[in-house]
Amino acid sequence: MDVVVGEALRQAARVKTLARDALGPQVVEASRRLAECLDGERRAYVVGNGGSAADAQHFAAEFTGRFHRARRPLPVLALSTDTSVLTGVGNDFGFDAVFARQVEAFGRQGDILFAISASGNSSNVVEAARIAQKKGVFVVGLTGRHPAALDRHCDLLLKVPSVVTARIQECQMTLLHIVCDLTERLLLGSADEPADESTILPGKLLAMREEWRQQRLTVVSTNGCFDVLHAGHLDSLSRAAALGDVLVVLLNSDASVRRVKGPGRPFSSQGGRAVLLQALEPVDYVCIFDQDDPAAALAELQPDVHCKGSEYAAALPEREIVERFGGRVEFLPRIIDLSSTQLIERLDVV
Numbered sequence: 001m002d003v004v005v006g007e008a009l010r011q012a013a014r015v016k017t018l019a020r021d022a023l024g025p026q027v028v029e030a031s032r033r034l035a036e037c038l039d040g041e042r043r044a045y046v047v048g049n050g051g052s053a054a055d056a057q058h059f060a061a062e063f064t065g066r067f068h069r070a071r072r073p074l075p076v077l078a079l080s081t082d083t084s085v086l087t088g089v090g091n092d093f094g095f096d097a098v099f100a101r102q103v104e105a106f107g108r109q110g111d112i113l114f115a116i117s118a119s120g121n122s123s124n125v126v127e128a129a130r131i132a133q134k135k136g137v138f139v140v141g142l143t144g145r146h147p148a149a150l151d152r153h154c155d156l157l158l159k160v161p162s163v164v165t166a167r168i169q170e171c172q173m174t175l176l177h178i179v180c181d182l183t184e185r186l187l188l189g190s191a192d193e194p195a196d197e198s199t200i201l202p203g204k205l206l207a208m209r210e211e212w213r214q215q216r217l218t219v220v221s222t223n224g225c226f227d228v229l230h231a232g233h234l235d236s237l238s239r240a241a242a243l244g245d246v247l248v249v250l251l252n253s254d255a256s257v258r259r260v261k262g263p264g265r266p267f268s269s270q271g272g273r274a275v276l277l278q279a280l281e282p283v284d285y286v287c288i289f290d291q292d293d294p295a296a297a298l299a300e301l302q303p304d305v306h307c308k309g310s311e312y313a314a315a316l317p318e319r320e321i322v323e324r325f326g327g328r329v330e331f332l333p334r335i336i337d338l339s340s341t342q343l344i345e346r347l348d349v350v
């Protein structure tokens, strides 16, 4: 049993690694086309059978609903959902027509069709792609490694480098999620942001805050240099995260640490410190700030709860700003007795 599990997971990881090397430009192009289509008030359609019908619906729902960012609903439609069409058209015109006839009815120049098929040979998917091209609809095909009938009716092909149906499908869904992400970034004008969505750029805090407010999420923040990360940090971050829904760590920039702690600091660059923090399970977002203290960042973030170690309980200058925006300050007792300063002193001895 363990061997089967291990082998499937290894295979799935390998297919995705191969896809990363082979399909990057095609995924970007598919996203660019989709963003252009939706920005121009055109529509996208998605077709597939069985598991791919589920993927088509999943993908479409990310657009009518949301994927990651707050934005207007976007018209991406799975053509596998209307049982009256599927049974009526299937019964009267044959199963090959169930998607094609819908594409014929709705498709217009400038629209996009995503045709998902692990084999690439399902006649109803191939027929939908053929009719789409005739109507000036741009066709993005997602298939597996084998040459397939669908290949001839696509304007852009994403061929997952595998011949195993399950692995192809899993990778197709990953690619579709990436298309969701890139398309949102392109539409919202932030395609050049760092790929890591958990780093908030200064100036974006207000927008994120508004999004979380709409979702009624309790926002928790904390701040620090986190220069020489240790188990005590993980412990207090876990306890901070437990106080709400989203934990944002406000991280002193390199220049800020240098001013606050002296010219020899930080030991790790702000990028390195941010990456380590993001890798910790309790941390949702990291925002690097450049001032000596986090007051300006807190004024934008307006956290519901701001956490600091209990050693700051006597005087915390940020308290006033947190409370001004209706938040409260929580002082977390240090349970694991570690501090970066102690660690650094010990390292100096060695």
Ligand SMILES: O=C(CO)[C@@H](O)[C@H](O)[C@H](O)[C@H](O)COP(=O)(O)O
Binding pocket: 049, 050, 051, 052, 116, 117, 118, 119, 120, 121, 122, 125, 165, 166, 169
């Ligand atoms: O999910 C699976 C297999 O993993 C099945 O439901 C599978 O999608 C169905 O057999 C489809 O009919 C296969 O069609 P296609 O993807 O090859 O076009």
Ligand SMILES: [Zn+2]
Binding pocket: 051, 166, 169
């Ligand atoms: Zn499946």
